[in-house]
Amino acid sequence: MNTDILQKDLQDLENSGIYRSLKALDSPQGREIILEGKRVLNFCSNDYLGLANDARIKKAAIEGIKEYGLGSGASRLVCGNMGPHEKLEADLALFKHTESALVYSSGYMANTGIIPALMDRHGVVLSDKLNHASIIDGIVLSRARLLRYPHADMQALQDILKDIPAAQPKLIVTDTVFSMDGDRAPLKEIIDLARCYDAIVMVDEAHAFGVLGAHGSGLVEELSLEGQVAIQMGTLSKAAGSFGAYACGTKVLREYLINKSRSFIYTTAMPPALAQASRAALKIIIEGGPLRRKLQENADYLRAGLKGMGFDTMNSSTAIIPILVKGSLQAKAMSRRLLERGIFVQAIRPPTVPIGTARLRLTVTATHAQEDLDNLLNALRTL
Numbered sequence: 001m002n003t004d005i006l007q008k009d010l011q012d013l014e015n016s017g018i019y020r021s022l023k024a025l026d027s028p029q030g031r032e033i034i035l036e037g038k039r040v041l042n043f044c045s046n047d048y049l050g051l052a053n054d055a056r057i058k059k060a061a062i063e064g065i066k067e068y069g070l071g072s073g074a075s076r077l078v079c080g081n082m083g084p085h086e087k088l089e090a091d092l093a094l095f096k097h098t099e100s101a102l103v104y105s106s107g108y109m110a111n112t113g114i115i116p117a118l119m120d121r122h123g124v125v126l127s128d129k130l131n132h133a134s135i136i137d138g139i140v141l142s143r144a145r146l147l148r149y150p151h152a153d154m155q156a157l158q159d160i161l162k163d164i165p166a167a168q169p170k171l172i173v174t175d176t177v178f179s180m181d182g183d184r185a186p187l188k189e190i191i192d193l194a195r196c197y198d199a200i201v202m203v204d205e206a207h208a209f210g211v212l213g214a215h216g217s218g219l220v221e222e223l224s225l226e227g228q229v230a231i232q233m234g235t236l237s238k239a240a241g242s243f244g245a246y247a248c249g250t251k252v253l254r255e256y257l258i259n260k261s262r263s264f265i266y267t268t269a270m271p272p273a274l275a276q277a278s279r280a281a282l283k284i285i286i287e288g289g290p291l292r293r294k295l296q297e298n299a300d301y302l303r304a305g306l307k308g309m310g311f312d313t314m315n316s317s318t319a320i321i322p323i324l325v326k327g328s329l330q331a332k333a334m335s336r337r338l339l340e341r342g343i344f345v346q347a348i349r350p351p352t353v354p355i356g357t358a359r360l361r362l363t364v365t366a367t368h369a370q371e372d373l374d375n376l377l378n379a380l381r382t383l
């Protein structure tokens with residue numbers, strides 16, 4: 001292998017400000033972390049409710065290990081299907097008001113497993129331009145025709161739908177909260193269009209699960225759209241502070257995915273202790289109204305402060321708050337200067353976001369104190 005070519009590609013990435021590198025934490029996830037030996041305020045995690053290091057969830061995981069061991073030892077269909085997996089699925093179905101749920105080992109695996117199970121080269125998938133990469137990868141794997149509509153543009157979606165033959169299978173897929181912009185999808189309008197043009201709707205609630213809706217079930221709950229979305233996917237790795245993901249829908253959908261979804265079939269089952277931990281997280285989420293209120297208050301406070309200072313926070317309405325910088329090198333430099341002041345905010349650059357829209361992506365959590373938010377605002381003021 002000629003590593004000179006790789007080295008040159010890496011140098012090009014570095015020169016364009018889009019080189020990626022890893023930074024190690026020497027602490028649990030939290031509002032404050034130890035990053036490469038230095039204590040810093042953290043505004044990067046998706047641990048929206050502060051559950052990643054919650055004592056109740058850790059206890060559930062430890063007890064799960066004591067009872068079931070660590071590894072599951074096989075795929076679900078061979079002999080890795082354990083009580084905790086099925087119990088978690090029953091809990092999730094109850095929580096999401098669906099007939100059933102199926103757990104995947106991660107959100108990436110769910111999206112790359114669900115879409116190819118349901119669609120093939122005869123179908124069309126309509127996907128918001130800002131959907132998560134795992135959705136795009138799922139569509140590519142399915143070999144269906146990918147039609148991307150401009151972000152949240154319902155007129156454009158309708159124009160595309162109009163031109164697809166009525167008999168052709170159609171799937172509309174959208175993030176409910178967009179991971180890099182922090183805005184909500186126009187889900188009601190998407191469902192109305194899907195009904196008109198006989199399309200299936202799939203949502204990715206990764207950043208809404210635990211966060212939106214009175215019980216934290218997601219945007220579908222917030223907008224009272226239960227029963228109107230065929231496939232509700234989400235991850236347990238963000239607000240739930242755990243790991244893994246789910247697909248919720250009908251019993252037939254679950255059976256179909258068990259039989260057809262390659263990323264479910266051909267992988268070792270999630271460690272049962274993680275399923276136990278996720279069940280404990282779900283209990284906290286259901287009763288998490290005060291945590292969600294605090295999260296929204298924190299997000300609103302920070303957003304207002306940023307807007308007051310003239311920053312462009314795009315259309316964010318959730319705990320994900322971008323500061324649009326545009327240039328990758330500038331975004332990286334701002335992130336570095338904040339870190340020098342003890343504040344960790346990642347610069348998000350292409351290809352994760354469209355070219356010319358590099359940004360700082362701030363995430364607030366329910367565990368941030370107002371003083372933390374003020375520290376961040378002050379640091380940005382004097383950057």
Ligand SMILES: Cc1ncc(COP(=O)(O)O)c(C=O)c1O
Nearest residue numbers: 106107108132175179206235237
């Ligand atoms: C919208 C969205 N979908 C899916 C995923 C993948 O989920 P997971 O981290 O569980 O693989 C993520 C983030 O990682 C995401 O932001």
